[in-house]
Amino acid sequence: xxxxxxxxxxxxxxxxxxxxxxxxxxxxxxxxxxxxxxxxxxxxxxxxxxxxxxxxxxxxxxxxxxxxxxxxxxxxxxxxxxxxxxxxxxxxxxxxxxxxxxxxxxxxxxxxxxxxxxxxxxxxxxxxxxxxxxxxxxxxxxxxxxxxxxxxxxxxxxxxxxxxxxxxxxxxxxxxxxxxxxxxxxxxxxxxxxxxxxxxxxxxxxxxxxxxxxxxxxxxxxxxxxxxxxxxxxxxxxxxxxxxxxxxxxxxxxxxxxxxxxxxxxxxxxxxxxxx
Numbered sequence: 001x002x003x004x005x006x007x008x009x010x011x012x013x014x015x016x017x018x019x020x021x022x023x024x025x026x027x028x029x030x031x032x033x034x035x036x037x038x039x040x041x042x043x044x045x046x047x048x049x050x051x052x053x054x055x056x057x058x059x060x061x062x063x064x065x066x067x068x069x070x071x072x073x074x075x076x077x078x079x080x081x082x083x084x085x086x087x088x089x090x091x092x093x094x095x096x097x098x099x100x101x102x103x104x105x106x107x108x109x110x111x112x113x114x115x116x117x118x119x120x121x122x123x124x125x126x127x128x129x130x131x132x133x134x135x136x137x138x139x140x141x142x143x144x145x146x147x148x149x150x151x152x153x154x155x156x157x158x159x160x161x162x163x164x165x166x167x168x169x170x171x172x173x174x175x176x177x178x179x180x181x182x183x184x185x186x187x188x189x190x191x192x193x194x195x196x197x198x199x200x201x202x203x204x205x206x207x208x209x210x211x212x213x214x215x216x217x218x219x220x221x222x223x224x225x226x227x228x229x230x231x232x233x234x235x236x237x238x239x240x241x242x243x244x245x246x247x248x249x250x251x252x253x254x255x256x257x258x259x260x261x262x263x264x265x266x267x268x269x270x271x272x273x274x275x276x
Contacts, residue, residue: 001074001129002040004033005084005136007145008112009165012094013153022095026112030083030119037081041129045071075128082195083120084136086145087165088112089172093158101171101185113169113192120195132195135168142167169193170200179203179229180219187224199227205244206231235267236260 006029015022049056049064056064062073073079092100092109100109113133120131142164150160166172169189171182179201186199206213220227234245239258245268248254253268254261 001044001079001081002037003082003084003134003136004036004040005086005134005138005141006030006033006116007087007149007165008085009087009090009094009145009159010149012091013149013156013159015095017095017097019095026115030116033083034119034123037083037123037131038127041074041081044074045069047071077130080130080132080195082132082134083116084134084196085116086136086138086141086168088169088189089166090159099172099175100169101175101177109169110188110192113189117192117194133193134196135189135193135198137198138165138167168197179216183220183224183227186227190225197226199224200230201227202230204231207243233269237265237267238262 011022011025011029014025047070049062049068049070050066052060055061056070056073057066062070064070064073088109089100091112092098092105096105096108098105100106117133120133123129124131146160146163146165149156153160155161169186171177171185177185182201183199190197190199201216203213203216216229232244235242236245236255236258238260239255241255241257244256245253245266246256248261252261253263253266255266260266
């Protein structure tokens with residue numbers, strides 16, 4: 001039924017390290033988020049199945065009669081409605097002065113996550129709606145929230161001065177950490193964020209080191225609920241090179257096999273998040 005995401009760093013900026021102020025802001029924002037999510041539910045009530053027959057009448061999601069509302073499928077676990085969050089790293093840094101990967105920061109970050117989870121569990125018991133805690137993917141929201149706070153509060157070192165907020169509970173991309181430690185650390189947040197969570201690592205071209213690639217996949221399988229790796233996936237249309245197209249000394253994309261520098265004749269794909 002939708003998601004409403006909390007700007008955790010903004011709470012930390014307002015609280016300025018004061019835990020009592022943080023608790024007040026945190027509780028007020030939770031109440032506002034619940035109100036917004038209930039508005040989504042109320043807006044969907046009374047929707048007839050006729051708005052999308054393939055979903056509601058022909059088995060895509062249900063087999064309701066023509067003219068029947070979807071109301072019974074919004075409750076009792078048939079549909080989810082999500083409380084999202086972003087910037088646990090920044091919030092922890094603002095409130096403790098440390099990253100959430102340190103013992104002190106980790107203790108605070110886990111307490112925040114547990115409070116978020118307790119809130120959605122209470123809402124679920126109270127309303128019968130499928131509330132869940134959702135690590136917002138934040139492909140664009142990470143910039144939007146940071147941009148809003150920069151304009152409102154000015155430049156704050158390590159918070160608004162970098163142009164983004166860190167995705168959900170993730171380790172900050174600038175932090176030096178190996179892939180296995182990152183997965184192990186982030187795995188403790190996923191059982192709390194059961195409405196949605198994912199962890200990433202970024203890896204180089206592993207085509208010539210498949211044994212190491214197998215170790216990474218097996219570690220993911222044994223240690224974390226949901227994770228994936230980002231790698232380079234490039235293609236040169238001139239010679240058929242299908243590995244990593246490099247950036248040369250002149251700061252140009254260049255095929256290492258044929259020397260092609262024409263970007264209209266190459267496919268370069270990058271997705272940067274998680275581990276550096």
